[in-house]
Amino acid sequence: MPAVSANPRLGTHVTTSVGGENVRAFVPPPLPPDPPLDIGPDLHDLLEKANRGLGRLDGIARLFPDPELFLYMYVRKEALLSSQIEGTQSSFSDLLLYENKEVPGVPINDVHEVSNYVAAMNHGLTRLRGGFPLSLRLIREIHQKLLSKGRGGNKALGEFRTTQNWIGGSRPGNASFVPPPPHKVMECMGALEKFLHDDPVKVPLLVKAALAHVQFETIHPFLDGNGRVGRLLITLLLCVEGALAQPMLYLSLYFKKHRDAYYQLLQRVRTEGAWEAWLHFFLSGIIDTTEQATRTAQRILELFREDRTRVEKLGRSAASALRLHDAFKEHVVYSIPRAAKRLRLSQPTVTAAMKHLVKLGVVREMTGRRRSKVYAYHAYLKLLGEGAEPIK
Numbered sequence: 282m283p284a285v286s287a288n289p290r291l292g293t294h295v296t297t298s299v300g301g302e303n304v305r306a307f308v309p310p311p312l313p314p315d316p317p318l319d320i321g322p323d324l325h326d327l328l329e330k331a332n333r334g335l336g337r338l339d340g341i342a343r344l345f346p347d348p349e350l351f352l353y354m355y356v357r358k359e360a361l362l363s364s365q366i367e368g369t370q371s372s373f374s375d376l377l378l379y380e381n382k383e384v385p386g387v388p389i390n391d392v393h394e395v396s397n398y399v400a401a402m403n404h405g406l407t408r409l410r411g412g413f414p415l416s417l418r419l420i421r422e423i424h425q426k427l428l429s430k431g432r433g434g435n436k437a438l439g440e441f442r443t444t445q446n447w448i449g450g451s452r453p454g455n456a457s458f459v460p461p462p463p464h465k466v467m468e469c470m471g472a473l474e475k476f477l478h479d480d481p482v483k484v485p486l487l488v489k490a491a492l493a494h495v496q497f498e499t500i501h502p503f504l505d506g507n508g509r510v511g512r513l514l515i516t517l518l519l520c521v522e523g524a525l526a527q528p529m530l531y532l533s534l535y536f537k538k539h540r541d542a543y544y545q546l547l548q549r550v551r552t553e554g555a556w557e558a559w560l561h562f563f564l565s566g567i568i569d570t571t572e573q574a575t576r577t578a579q580r581i582l583e584l585f586r587e588d589r590t591r592v593e594k595l596g597r598s599a600a601s602a603l604r605l606h607d608a609f610k611e612h613v614v615y616s617i618p619r620a621a622k623r624l625r626l627s628q629p630t631v632t633a634a635m636k637h638l639v640k641l642g643v644v645r646e647m648t649g650r651r652r653s654k655v656y657a658y659h660a661y662l663k664l665l666g667e668g669a670e671p672i673k
Contacts (some may be wrong), residue, residue: 292307294308299445344578352527355531355574356403359512359532361395364391371394377614380396397429400429405517406517416474421439424506427506437503441466441503490519494515516532530567530570532570539562580664581665584661591643605631609656609658613662616656617635645657
């Protein structure tokens with residue numbers, strides 16, 4: 282018999298047997314919370330500031346000569362940060378080396394996980410732009426992409442769980458939280474899907490994103506990858522509803538910097554119904570992240586201008602060096618053969634241009650090898666990687 286709380290925000294507990302021991306699994310009530318959220322002056326002010334921050338962020342890409350270049354890196358930053366929250370040790374350099382078919386300096390499974398996140402986000406955005414709804418089917422497709430290689434590849438890809446899972450502890454009996462039993466997963470996820478489509482009531486978009494993220498993490502519908510899918514859900518929701526034209530928000534930076542508070546507040550929603558405290562944290566994260574992203578974009582543009590001016594002073598050698606500099610804006614990391622193919626120039630020409638950029642301090646060699654050298658646009662990589670160092 283379910284144990285019903287006096288506070289309807291807290292849902293119910295269902296006793297279930299796992300591995301020979303009885304545990305109390307939590308079944309959250311459908312969204313939105315009841316009693317309704319108390320959006321007082323403080324939260325209302327945060328909501329306004331967060332919406333303005335998203336508006337500024339959405340305009341950043343238009344400042345770049347080729348917005349796709351900037352977007353390419355922002356997607357990878359969010360992928361890297363979200364994966365680091367789960368314990369991967371990849372850095373920005375590792376991911377870019379891997380994408381250039383170089384061997385990174387961390388276990389390959391770590392880089393696979395980050396690369397999978399990029400693929401999952403791109404898959405979700407492509408489907409949404411093609412008119413496919415943000416639905417349980419799409420969430421399962423994203424999960425399949427996310428765990429397609431590396432760790433977790435044997436854990437029911439693209440399928441909601443049919444066994445009990447738990448969070449924290451060595452077994453369900455000493456876990457910090459036990460999500461709904463498997464026979465309740467579809468019911469809970471079905472209610473979440475309705476909420477995403479404004480049923481039973483429409484709420485402000487950022488409030489919807491904040492609530493949906495917690496609800497997804499509480500249901501924990503997959504055997505693995507729940508944290509990453511739940512954070513992807515925020516980005517996809519903001520894009521499909523038009524708050525962002527492109528996935529420019531790397532909110533996982535804020536979650537990573539405040540990881541203890543992030544997990545504590547998720548748990549407080551479950552144990553206390555503290556939705557307002559979570560919403561305060563979430564909106565503060567939107568504000569903090571959009572402000573930082575705007576500053577970083579401005580610094581990157583200034584870096585591009587300064588370095589271009591320096592390269593232009595090379596005189597007769599400037600033409601090929603400028604083309605190579607433009608290529609580094611696109612992908613940050615290049616070997617000479619790959620740059621030659623990208624620019625349709627001979628390898629001797631690219632080698633000479635690379636030497637000029639190294640001498641100017643624009644690029645640096647990354648591997649220390651005598652052969653098969655790889656070069657990075659060092660200052661650009663450093664700006665992009667701020668806050669994206671692996672968690673120790």
